[in-house]
Amino acid sequence: MAMLRQVYNLMFKRTSTFALSIVLGTIFFEMVFDQAGDAVFEHINWGKLWKCIKHNYENNEEE
Template sequence: MALANTVYNLLFRRTSTFAITIMVGAVFFERIFDQGGNAIFEEMNRGKLWKHIQHKYEEKEEE
């Protein structure tokens, strides 16, 4: 109960800190969700994406 009281007093008691907490939480959630989705997509399509098969079709440029 002490942890819940501390969190409430620090983050949710005042409207301004509540709004900032929600905005920061939304940004972090979006980043985590986006990176997780990309990781799942790349794992499901391993070997099919251009960056995985690029070496088969492009010739190396010599200087």
Template sequence: MSGLTLYPSVLFRRNAVYLSSIFVGAFAFEMAFDSASNKIFDAINSGRQWKDIRHQYIQKAEEEEE
């Protein structure tokens, strides 16, 4: 039981530590959420994005210039 009471007292002892932990946690959550949502979006739209089909159009443009 003493382990459960130690964590809040360390975290909430000073306002700066409390706010810092909130900001760091929010930043880490944002980075993880953004990367996960981008991976899911790329998996769903694979082959239909510009980064997937760009090479087809670049080769055509180079062939037309020659």
């Protein structure tokens, strides 16, 4: 209970800190969601991505 009161006093008591916590939480959530989506996409499509097949299409300097 004391911890909830401390969180309330630090973040939610004033409108400015409440708005700042919403903005920072949104930015953090967007970054995590974007990285998780990219990881799932790469896992599903592994072997079909450019970074996996790039060596098949690059011209070798020796040839």
